[in-house]
Amino acid sequence: MSTICKQYAVDLSAYFDGELDADETRFLEAHLATCTDCRESLAKMDSIRSTLRAMSNPAKKGLVLKSTIADAKKNQPESLSPKGAPIWS
Numbered sequence: 001m002s003t004i005c006k007q008y009a010v011d012l013s014a015y016f017d018g019e020l021d022a023d024e025t026r027f028l029e030a031h032l033a034t035c036t037d038c039r040e041s042l043a044k045m046d047s048i049r050s051t052l053r054a055m056s057n058p059a060k061k062g063l064v065l066k067s068t069i070a071d072a073k074k075n076q077p078e079s080l081s082p083k084g085a086p087i088w089s
């Protein structure tokens with residue numbers, strides 16, 4: 001993230017939460033139109049929010065948990081399990 005973008009960090013969060021007034025929104029949107037880093041930061045915020053919402057939804061909570069466990073199984077170092085057996089089994 002560039003030095004200029006660091007100046008937008010607080011505004012980016014406020015923008016994501018819908019807390020900026022019309023002028024601030026236009027100013028930030030002009031920056032977003034030209035800045036890949038800030039657009040990517042905004043996309044990450046959206047991804048995090050979506051994950052948290054899914055976790056708070058009881059119907060999706062199990063799917064998120066299963067996905068998290070599956071990812072952990074894939075990334076588990078063999079040194080953490082006896083004889084290379086997954087500790088998740």
